[in-house]
Amino acid sequence: MQLHLLDLLPAGTAAIPIRAIDQANWDNVTAALTPVQRAYAGTTGFTPKAGRVCLLPSEDGRLERVLFGLGDTKAAAHDSFVAGRLVALLPEGRYRFEESGLDLADAALAWLMSSYRFDRYKKAAAALPVLVAPESIDAEAVLRIARAVAAGRDLVNTPSNGLGPAEIEAAARALAERFGAAINVTSGEELEQEFPMVHAVGKASTRPPRLIDLTWGPADAPRVTLVGKGVVFDTGGLDIKPSSGMLLMKKDMGGAAAALSAAEMVMGSGLKLRLRLIIPAVENAIAGNAFRPGDILTARSGLTVEIGNTDAEGRLILADALSLAEAEKPDLIIDFATLTGAARTALGPDLPAFFTEDDALASAVETAGREAIDPVWRLPLHAPYASLLDSKVADLNNVSGGPFAGAITAALFLRRFAPNTKRHVHFDLYGWNPSTKPGRPEGGEVQTARLVHQLLKTLYPAD
Template sequence: MPRTKITPLICVEDGELAAAELPEAHRSWAEANSFAGQRGRLLALPAGDGGLAGYLFGLGDAAERPSLVTGLAGAALGSGTYRLEGAYGDPTLAAIGFQLGAYRFDRYRSGRAAPKLAIPGRADADEVARLVEAAVLARDLINTPANDLGPDAFEREIRAFAAARKMKIKVIAGDDLLRANFPMIHAVGRASVQAPRLVDLSWGDARHPKVTLVGKGVTFDTGGLDIKAASGMLLMKKDMGGAANVLGLAHAIVSAKLRLRLRVLIPIVENSIAGAAFRPGDVLTSRQGMTVEIGNTDAEGRLILADALALADEESPELLLDMATLTGAARVALGPDLPPLYSTDDALARALMEAGAAADDPLWQMPLWSPYDGMMSSKIADVNNAGSGGFAGSVTAALFLRRFVANAAAWVHLDIFGWAPEARPSRPVGGTDQGIRAVYGVLRQRYPQ
């Protein structure tokens, strides 16, 4: 069997070409082509026989480059197997970055083969594999359109996910949601031809600390009777991005065999328009017993999360964390690349931000500003699902969710976007992972194998 050809990828910091210890012919070639280690630049190196000796890859300025900058090489290179050389820094992060940059979503078209990486010997190969697989899992799910990933198909995907990891699974669907006291999940999803459901996964030793993850699983969001404009619906296949990222995080946790008892709750609905759709002005009674006036049917994600959070909270987990593509206001405040983080534990929030910064998975803490609770007041119910006045939409959404968490020792809410509108190092355009590496980094420290 022929040996796989491995092409060197020599990483060079900006202005440090001399330190790369290149052969004189390659150094002269780099200088003639004005290569000085500029971030993201690739330069092919000729071999003496007229073939390819390898590539130079610019890392950019050490003080400014993201830790997954090698993703730029993964995105730009063609098929083949490559080996990192030079001053590429942490080998595990460099390998993760390259492979995430090489990600392609080619389910619906024939695409060029993605480049492969020979994992550096000093890298933690298992950690590379689990975090790349976690991100790819989330990206593939988000990128899949709703005609192929409605509630029925999403449940099948999760069942396969659970079976592959020996996780226990329970699903409550359709009118059984009413009998099991999940009225808001039922109300949001009942207009769809595919029934709403709640998927409940569990894994690990019941004696270990309880960590529960909740992911918003709206497979498509029309806005309901408060219908979105056509432009607002174009990306709504990604409204299950919270659930996709929670599954990616669950994969990393199970793969690493962290010492915790994991529970994953995913309410799955399609927010459709039909005669059975819930209406503006309706009053719903939540699982917790709180009544909710519907100010806007397009604020549906917080309704299904509320029932799931209430269930999770009943067993008083040590950590309760939800991810959701919840508000456009979060993107107005912090843009698509920096998800807001809300938490009842400031020390935990700081740890998550530090872990995110180290893993090129940034998060930014926002305040649970209690005076804004009044923006969700209702004259006929305990609370309105939509804040009045248009101010602080991400904050008021987080405050709404906080009402359904009373017993968990710590609660974290990530208002993610789940989409990369422009290519970034390790993040091609399209559905993307957010929060997985940051949260996993903290959990790995708290609950090591």
């Protein structure tokens, strides 16, 4: 896969200064401008509203300074990634942030994430402005995050004819080689025996399914396992989706991309933990051997599952992966999945749902989301709803069969396959930016990856 080589120029490089301004310091800023610049700002009607830019000329007509409005930084709706707007507003050139009230690490990250472009299939647009690393930040740490996000976005944005289970495996192998991790891939007859629901979901595709298992870090460190749903395309199976429902189904491996991105950040940060990354990678296709509504599958755990709907395939492959993860008795399991439309209906595309039974862990997740500017919202694992998954012929059904609480019943289904791991977080994410926002270009997104990195940095700091 292509990796966007996002970069920051070395601190101290000569560049055009950017002064970030909110309403409180606007008068002080104007007083420090030259008379020509003050008149120019007034003539153009510049005010420090969020995202407003004023390009101030020198007396010889060159661009000398940029004023950038932050708006009301104390407002609840203030976007901490507002500096990302500059990438689209500034002409090509070198720029640096002046020290101000702006969080420069967040600003640099927003700039880099806004600079992302998916240009594998189309010639890149004009060159973008570049940023000098602020002296007060850990530039390498910011770059690690931005590059991991870019790599994950590339995976989500790649159409399914360019990304199948083999390509997800290749991305995982490249990551393992880069960080000296061990990797094992199960496929073929062994997959059918060891991970029968992964095999059942993926067997109708001409691109064979597989289970990818990566491990990194010392064996005696706390064990953290990331599990990512890797459905490279979802037709819905025999319960086929309408054409409109398939248009974005290349992103149904967004959970795998988020897990890979988070793993890259964790390994790059050198956290003190034993990281395991498990990705069941399949295509939910249609053929004569596709699994059917009414089929009963026996999971890796031994539980039997009646198929109420073949379009609820993600939870099936995650179930086998979670059973593998729990067998090692890790300290923490985190799974990522583009799982339900119900979560999008409840919270919209920008706010992934998360589920956990551990209140202290939930609080830590919410804090990490705020710190990483990667927000989430907790939904309840309401135990009485588990009865909605009852089956008359198997241990449980893969769907509730009704219109209510779809995200909750999906999460309850997954909990049946990791019942003894109390520190388990399930993220139900969208994996896509429907429109461009600062730091979040339209297209594939690795939601919750930065949150998980921040969470694990807090729980298991590096040396």
